[in-house]
Amino acid sequence: MKLRDVKEILDAEVIVGEDHLDLEVKTAFGADLMSDVLAFAKAGSMLLTGLTNTQVVRTANVLDIAAIILVRGKKPSTDTINLARDLNIPLLSTKYILFETAGRLYEKGIVGCLQKVEATSVRN
Amino acid sequence: MKKASSVVCKKSKRPVCETKEKAATQTFAIEGGNFNNAGLVSTSIKSILKKMDVPGEIVRRAAIVSYEAEINVVSYAKQAVVNLIVEPDFVQIEVNDEGPGIPNIELAMQEGYSTADRRIREMGFGAGMGLCNIKNYSDEFQIFSEVGKGTRLVMKIFSK
Numbered sequence: 001m002k003l004r005d006v007k008e009i010l011d012a013e014v015i016v017g018e019d020h021l022d023l024e025v026k027t028a029f030g031a032d033l034m035s036d037v038l039a040f041a042k043a044g045s046m047l048l049t050g051l052t053n054t055q056v057v058r059t060a061n062v063l064d065i066a067a068i069i070l071v072r073g074k075k076p077s078t079d080t081i082n083l084a085r086d087l088n089i090p091l092l093s094t095k096y097i098l099f100e101t102a103g104r105l106y107e108k109g110i111v112g113c114l115q116k117v118e119a120t121s122v123r124n
Numbered sequence: 125m126k127k128a129s130s131v132v133c134k135k136s137k138r139p140v141c142e143t144k145e146k147a148a149t150q151t152f153a154i155e156g157g158n159f160n161n162a163g164l165v166s167t168s169i170k171s172i173l174k175k176m177d178v179p180g181e182i183v184r185r186a187a188i189v190s191y192e193a194e195i196n197v198v199s200y201a202k203q204a205v206v207n208l209i210v211e212p213d214f215v216q217i218e219v220n221d222e223g224p225g226i227p228n229i230e231l232a233m234q235e236g237y238s239t240a241d242r243r244i245r246e247m248g249f250g251a252g253m254g255l256c257n258i259k260n261y262s263d264e265f266q267i268f269s270e271v272g273k274g275t276r277l278v279m280k281i282f283s284k
């Protein structure tokens with residue numbers, strides 16, 4: 001689906017990236033822990049998170065994340081908005097909680113960027 | 125953040141320098157304790173590699189390992205110097221910090237081990253995953269540390 005559809009489904013506010021709404025998205029990863037995002041999220045996925053600091057944008061940039069979806073109605077700081085704009089990463093905000101956000105997107109065909117993590121022994 | 129930058133073509137018998145930019149060493153500085161700038165160096169590394177037409181997957185892995193290392197410097201050390209070396213067959217990132225060092229490297233390398241304080245956790249870090257992640261995303265990873273002096277990471281990613 002397109003980011004435009006994500007916006008509709010989540011009744012989201014587009015904070016950065018009005019001009020990126022035709023972007024095609026298929027997968028997502030959700031977490032409030034950037035350590036986990038760095039370890040598991042895949043390029044081209046959306047990042048669903050309740051964290052709003054600038055490191056969320058830095059993390060998204062490092063991983064080539066397609067768009068950041070802030071959940072639970074979180075509002076980013078001006079620094080976060082400016083950085084997202086500088087790095088050209090769409091930033092949306094929805095009032096739905098993380099569980100609802102993920103469920104509503106999944107229902108419409110968005111899947112996890114991975115289903116399960118591999119066993120620790122395999123990763124190391 | 126100061127950026128003591130220098131572009132040096134490495135000596136090699138192979139035709140390393142297709143363009144002037146290929147095979148370059150660049151140096152960056154990271155300021156410990158300052159979360160406002162955390163990620164600046166890895167963002168620079170990413171855009172430099174992109175401009176040099178390094179394959180996307182290599183750029184992404186280099187960005188991830190340098191970001192994890194950068195967050196660690198900001199979280200735990202005083203300051204660091206980062207060297208980015210780009211050769212036709214690999215990208216190498218070295219991070220040398222001045223800081224407390226790591227008393228038990230084996231322990232620090234374990235997934236889940238962390239000494240992160242509240243401030244670091246509030247930023248979304250401190251799960252004890254970073255060093256493991258660096259190891260997973262590097263083809264070669266070396267870590268040296270001296271308590272009271274600092275820590276040195278060498279991360280190498282091959283292009284093929």
Ligand SMILES: Nc1ncnc2c1ncn2[C@@H]1O[C@H](COP(=O)(O)OP(=O)(O)OP(=O)(O)O)[C@@H](O)[C@H]1O
Binds near residue numbers: 232237
């Ligand atoms: N540059 C460093 N200087 C001093 N100690 C360090 C340094 N890097 C890591 N450590 C120590 O090693 C531990 C593990 O580091 P690691 O990056 O794996 O996890 P973390 O930083 O605690 O959490 P995460 O990276 O998942 O956000 C740290 O908690 C810290 O005690």
Ligand SMILES: [Mg+2]
Binds near residue numbers: 195249250253254
């Ligand atoms: Mg870390």
